[in-house]
Amino acid sequence: MIYLDNSASTRPDPAVLASYQAAADAYFANPASLHPEGTRAENLLEKARKQVAAQLRAEPFEVIFTSGATEANNTAIQGTAKNKTGRVHMVVTTVEHPSVHETCLHLESQGVDITWLHPDQDGRITVPQVESALKDHTCLVSMMHVNNETGVVFPIEEVGGMLQHYPNVAFHVDHVQGAGRVPLDFSEAGVDLLTISGHKIHGLKGTGALLVRKASLLKPLLHGGGQEAGLRSGTADAAGAVSLAKALRLTMEAAGDKQQHMRRLSLDIQQFLLERPDVFVLQPGESAPHITAAALTTRNPEPFIQAMAEQDVIISTTSACSSKAAGSRVWKGMGLDGSGAVRISLTSSTTEEDVEGFKQAWLQAEEKIIKAGAAL
Amino acid sequence: MKADSLLIRYAELSVKGKNRKKFESRLEKNVRKKLAVWPEVTTSRSFGRLYVHLNGAPRLEVESALQDVFGIASFSPVMRTELDEEAVFSAADLMTKEMLPGGGTIKVSVRRIEKQFPVGSQEMNQRIGSAVLRNNPSCTVDVHQPDLELKVEIRTDGIYVSGGQKPGLGGLPVGTSGRGMLLLSGGIDSPVAGYYAMKRGLTLDAVHFHSPPYTNDRALQKVKDLARRLAAYGVGVRLHIVPFTACQLAIHQQVPDNCEITVMRRFMLRMAEAIAAQQDIKALLTGESLGQVASQTIDSMYAINQVTTMPLLRPLITMDKMEVIAQAERIGTYATSILPFEDCCTLFLASDVKTRPNAEKVAYYESFLPIQELVDEAVENAETMYIQAEQPADEADDLL
Incomplete structure (x- = not known):
């Protein structure tokens, strides 16, 4: 199988799985228990926290483990809203992941004032655009680092720098697609809240974290035993935390060498697609090295990706989390017709042979679907 | 070429006369230990200066590590060039670009220690300044409050261009004032007291009184974590864990409740002194602050102090609690100190502790x-x- 849907989920690294299994077996006690077994589990949990912090250049106490990015994004956004009394205003882009987009829509329906920032046709959002959206009672700007459908990179450091002049505005960044692919330094970038996910970096589903500059920025969504600095109650999962820390370390260590590699393969894919008939290739200025977004201009993409899957090459239509919706909101947000959008997303272990296999499968799918007269 | 070295200026060392050599070599040793995570980093000393050579190590991270080392007044990135005007221009230009990527105001200060160099320092000031401005249109000169002061020293072995000075912690290098025995409880104060003792050059031993099963492994772990945090400012902390349960129970049975804490503190001092004597240590340290709790009034200190003849140093004696907390936060011990595990001082604590115990x-x-x-x-x-x-x-x- 040639798996090119790494932005939807990645295959867990065998070393991560082994660590998870060993930790789940040997450190099963509740880390909050006072007996020695609890202390051992807590020690492991805290080591995992320290490692996650070190990889993202944060402090250990800033790391809040969550069940994944959806929970982290919800905690960041709803937690900020719950922390405020009186008028609440937030600034968010129209091309965020559903776990941000839907959360903001929900808050809007509850009376929160939301300013939606529209990117231009290249998917860009500018610093002045963000700054001019700020109001006196703005409490949060939420902006993803790398777009999951298009690979566009938003200028996080620049926005973070600008927001230093607005100390009452917290800055949340969904770093799920950026982690290990496009560097971001939590301590330098002016970010207050940062979301990461385990299963996008060869870790496990059900693991993730929210980095929180100051616990006082948020109110928790889950109440209970007061774990994770009171921001995320629920028995701490030391083994899950270990798997996240290990996946993050392995990804970050490989990142330096592999970025150029992924970039080269992506450019190769884009070059190939540009030469195909009836294919529009998105080529934003600032983009992540691992995502290629394109659209079939005359066809429904779904039979096409099925035809590719029959040849054991896995690509997807836009984002898996949005696959139930008609057309792509992100593409629409950029003023483009995304009804035929497909996404090819690589990972560090993708090879040149994989890309060759992809090209062959694409050509055959093209032929097969045209022959079958299935061009819709 | 990048700023490949850091120039370290000593704090207080210039006044130490004959001991100066000892202080310098101790500081160099402490710096090397602190930077040991980067094996490529080397150090050297010349003309009363200490240099750290990065050899590719990340400058900002090394700088942040140096800000944990006592005995440093300040440090600056530095480049060394040949005794040649063009080479200085290019070094000054590169230094400006590295330190002020977005432009800003500069000032050039030249010292010509090597008088054989043909151009005078005033003239060099101007020549270097105009060379930098020519290549950096977004820079201007401000001789009063510049964003970047380029210090240029013309010496026999080359010309040194430094800029981007950052402050160090000050104090004396740990290890130059002998050793002290800190009574480390796990609370907020004692780690801060240890920090200040290290600041004046003491190497720390620490003693902790552990009362299992009344105090648990986590309380002990907390103390180890605090000692580890302190070790980051020095050269490691020797920690002595004293089993205190038997003594504490004996006191609890024998002594009236309201004097228990006083007697307990007297036993702690006796034990700390005994271990200190074994280790050839000549001072005890506590985190006491006058009047903060019942055992820290003058009367209590008088009664407690009777049992030892060793100097008992109390670095925090005049500090307010809020000052201590602020310092604990700065040095990174606060979050650990406030973890809620019982320590032996809070066990069996009477509700009416005497603030003026009678020593007799x-x-x-x-x-x-x-x-x-x-x-x-x-x-x-x-x-x-x-x-x-x-x-x-x-x-x-x-x-x-």
Whole structure:
């Protein structure tokens, strides 16, 4: 199988799985228990926290483990809203992941004032655009680092720098697609809240974290035993935390060498697609090295990706989390017709042979679907 | 070419006369230890200066590590060039670009120590300044409050261009003032007291009184973590864990409740002094602050202090609690200190502790206890460990 849907989920690294299994077996006690077994589990949990912090250049106490990015994004956004009394205003882009987009829509329906920032046709959002959206009672700007459908990179450091002049505005960044692919330094970038996910970096589903500059920025969504600095109650999962820390370390260590590699393969894919008939290739200025977004201009993409899957090459239509919706909101947000959008997303272990296999499968799918007269 | 070295200026060392060599070599040793995580980093000394050579190590991270080392007044990135005007221009230009990527105001200060160099320092000021401005249109000159002061020293062995000075911690290099024994409880104050003692050049031993099963492993872990944090400012902390349960129970049975804490503190001092004497240490340290709690009034200190003739240093004696907390936050011990585990001082704590204990009465009450026996037994069974700044590897690390 040639798996090119790494932005939807990645295959867990065998070393991560082994660590998870060993930790789940040997450190099963509740880390909050006072007996020695609890202390051992807590020690492991805290080591995992320290490692996650070190990889993202944060402090250990800033790391809040969550069940994944959806929970982290919800905690960041709803937690900020719950922390405020009186008028609440937030600034968010129209091309965020559903776990941000839907959360903001929900808050809007509850009376929160939301300013939606529209990117231009290249998917860009500018610093002045963000700054001019700020109001006196703005409490949060939420902006993803790398777009999951298009690979566009938003200028996080620049926005973070600008927001230093607005100390009452917290800055949340969904770093799920950026982690290990496009560097971001939590301590330098002016970010207050940062979301990461385990299963996008060869870790496990059900693991993730929210980095929180100051616990006082948020109110928790889950109440209970007061774990994770009171921001995320629920028995701490030391083994899950270990798997996240290990996946993050392995990804970050490989990142330096592999970025150029992924970039080269992506450019190769884009070059190939540009030469195909009836294919529009998105080529934003600032983009992540691992995502290629394109659209079939005359066809429904779904039979096409099925035809590719029959040849054991896995690509997807836009984002898996949005696959139930008609057309792509992100593409629409950029003023483009995304009804035929497909996404090819690589990972560090993708090879040149994989890309060759992809090209062959694409050509055959093209032929097969045209022959079958299935061009819709 | 980049700023490949850091120039370290000594704090206070210039006044130390004959001891200066000792101080300098100690500081160099401490700096090397702190930077040991980057094996490529080397150090050298010349003309009363200490240089750190990065050899590719990340400058900002090395700088941040140096800001944990006592005995440094300040440090600056520095480049060395040949005794040649063009080379200085290019070094000054590169230094400006590295330190002020977005432009800003500069000032050039030249010192010509090597008088054989043909151009005078005033003239060099102007020539370097105009060369930098020519290549950096977004820079202007401000001789009063520049964003970047380029210091240029023309010496026999080359020309040194430095800029981007950052402050160090000051104080004396740890290890130049001998050793002290800190009574480390796990609270907020004692780690801060240890920090200030290290600031004046003391190497720390620490003693902690552990009362299992009343105090648990986590309380002990907390103390180790605090010692580890302190070790980051020095060269490791030797930690002595003294089993205190037997002594504490004996006191609880024998002594009236409201004097218990006073007697307990007297036993702690006796034990700390005994271990200090074994280790050839000549001072005890506590985190006491005048009037903060019942055992820290003048009367209490008087009654407690009777049992030792060793100097008992109290670095925090005049500090307010808020000042201590602020410092604990700065040095990174606060978050650990406030973890809620019982320590031996809060066990069996009476509700009406005397703030003015009578020293004679206290001595009378405790005279019914086998004092020497209790002290000897505890000291004999003390467990000693050496705590380094880096957490030792354990089985859990293999999983990560």
